[in-house]
Amino acid sequence: MTFKRGVIPSVLHYLPEIEAVYRSVNYELLVTSLMDGNHRIGSLHYVGLAVDLRTRGIRHIDQLRLHALLREKLKGRCYVVLERDHFHVELARPGTPAPGKPTASATNPPRASRPRQARRLCQG
Numbered sequence: 001m002t003f004k005r006g007v008i009p010s011v012l013h014y015l016p017e018i019e020a021v022y023r024s025v026n027y028e029l030l031v032t033s034l035m036d037g038n039h040r041i042g043s044l045h046y047v048g049l050a051v052d053l054r055t056r057g058i059r060h061i062d063q064l065r066l067h068a069l070l071r072e073k074l075k076g077r078c079y080v081v082l083e084r085d086h087f088h089v090e091l092a093r094p095g096t097p098a099p100g101k102p103t104a105s106a107t108n109p110p111r112a113s114r115p116r117q118a119r120r121l122c123q124g
């Protein structure tokens, strides 16, 4: 498959590669969120550029291994963040920071502007 220059692929484009990585460590891939669910304002989930993958049932050491493998496999194309109970994977776009990297405004936002977030809310 070839994409014309400038076409932004959906995160779905990468699921076969992600699934192959999961299989390489003998786990089944379970997608827990695409455009559904609750995410932060401006999340790439809402435009189809992010996906969450279940980590429940995967030993912690295997989560770390999977994280390293996914980051290597998707390097330069997607960011992979290991959150409390899932992987958040989003397309890497030129000029945008990796998710989870604090910005000046994010490190110390005014208290009144901090959104309340459920414990399982994806931060990506």
Ligand SMILES: [Zn+2]
Pocket (backbone or CB within 6 Å): 039, 045, 050, 051, 052, 087, 088, 089, 122, 123, 124
């Ligand atoms: Zn997410």
